[in-house]
Amino acid sequence: MKGKETFATFIYLLFVLSLMCTALPVFAGGSQDTEIGESSYGPPNISDLNPLQIIQNAFREVAKKVIPVVVEIDTVDVIRGSYPSIESPFDFFFGPREGIPRQEREFRRWGLGSGVIVKTTGKQVYVLTNNHVVGEAEEISVRLHDKRQFKATLVGKDPRKDLALVVFETDESIPVAVLGDSDLVQVGDLVFAVGNPLGFESSITMGIVSAVGRKPLTGSQIAGFTDYIQTDAAINQGNSGGPLVNIKGEVIGINTWISSPTGGSIGLGFTIPVNNAKTAVEDFISKGKIDYGWLGINVGDPSSELKKDMEIADIYGAFVYDVFKDSPADRDGLLPGDFITHINGEKIQDRSSLVFAVGDLPIGRIAEFEIVRYAENMTLEVKISERKEEREIEKEKKSIWPGMSVLHITEDIQKQLNLPRKMGEIIVGNVSPGTTASTAGFRPADVIKEINGKTVKNVMDFYRAINGKVSREVVFRIYREGNELTISLPNK
Secondary structure (H helix, E strand, C coil): CHHHHHHHHHHHHHHHHHHHHHHCHHHHHHCCCCCCCCCCCCCCCHHHCCHHHHHHHHHHHHHHHHHHHEEEEEEEEEEEEEEECCCCHHHHHHCCCCCCCEEEEEEEEEEEEEEEEEEEECCEEEEEECHHHHCCCCEEEEECCCCCEEEEEEEEEECCCCEEEEEEECCCCCCCCCECCHHHCCCCCEEEEEECHHHCCCEEEEEEEEEEEECCCCCCCCCCCCCEEEECCCCCCCCCCCEEECCCCCEEEEEEEECCCCCCCCCCEEEEECHHHHHHHHHHHHHCCCCCEECCEEEECCCHHHHHHCCCCCCCCEEEEEEECCCHHHHCCCCCCCEEEEECCEECCCHHHHHHHHHCCCCCCEEEEEEEECCEEEEEEEECEECCCHHHHHHHHHHEECCEEEEECCHHHHHHHCCCCCCCCEEEEEECCCCHHHHHCCCCCCEEEEECCEECCCHHHHHHHHCCCCCCEEEEEEEECCEEEEEEEECC
């Protein structure tokens, strides 16, 4: 039975390939390669070729077009530090003895990656790659497919999108890649990954687009200011920074990371869509960095219970959990508990789409936000400012309001935490470290009974209360481990 299925699959594949013949006239007639079994050096007549030969010619044309624009990027990191002197073999094998003086030393660490030539201006040749390929390198060199090698310098890099741009100078002729439109990419498209995996230069692999719009998990180390194209084209260490191209040889993405339990390719490769990189190239050249819009909120994808309490069930968007004090959101009226559905008329699907949309908003310009607040539709205009570095944002955590999230107490939560019945309807889910809520003493699993003397019956009551006009502080009466406590939260 298994043999019959395999044969049927093979017949079906040949049928599909024969249908594809009509879609590949440019490649079929343009190859200058001699076909297997032929002695003529001229291009084959399409009528003499079978479907597999036509597909092969198409793949060869892609390789000819793309391999010359893909480069090997070699980097050197210089690591400096103070180390004890090694004065004898005893010191080398057993460690330095006490009292041995320390010396300043340098160690050189080599790195390898790929890049794609995306632009030339006069003598300057620009190569796009990943931020993690160049890292903190003090020396960068670019090696072309034809073995020419050039010293390069960093133009700019960005860890949020994991992109970097380097430049080298030459009077010689340099080929440039054709950038495609990644918005047109669909699941099932044939694609090719090109680069220098494991040091094997100018390698090309083939696969399909397995998925589009992939997003890294929240809290992962993967760059989060872009979505990803997923492909099963083999990608390994050294492919980073190289292109993913379509059947026309157009760059549709920059290969960035793989998901693998072994560290090798298992068919789960991820690529930054080229449309997310096009503006980055110009930003790097003009400013040396990528500017991001800053709204000043912590957002997430609400649970079904939260959506039910806030009367936003069956609506797509992103939920505002916290607002940074003195941020654009705070100044122009966004509140915790708001549910953002559109920005400048564009639909917001979830947290990730909001992060991408806000990051791309022009700095200093006003953006229109459509929100749902307390089950009513509203529109707010917010003037966007520039996003700071992540370490600077981290320092401002103490200014976020309220600094904690809450959820409705379900029967499962009540049983898991062994809560008395009728003790309250709302429980604290998360308290952000370093925030006002954390400093005030809130803990996860605190049951909120009252705010400012009023009973809290659902999550909407919670947000109405903390967003109300209170002079100095918001007073909470909570239940915790058999005790009732009062906690005051300084008003934002």
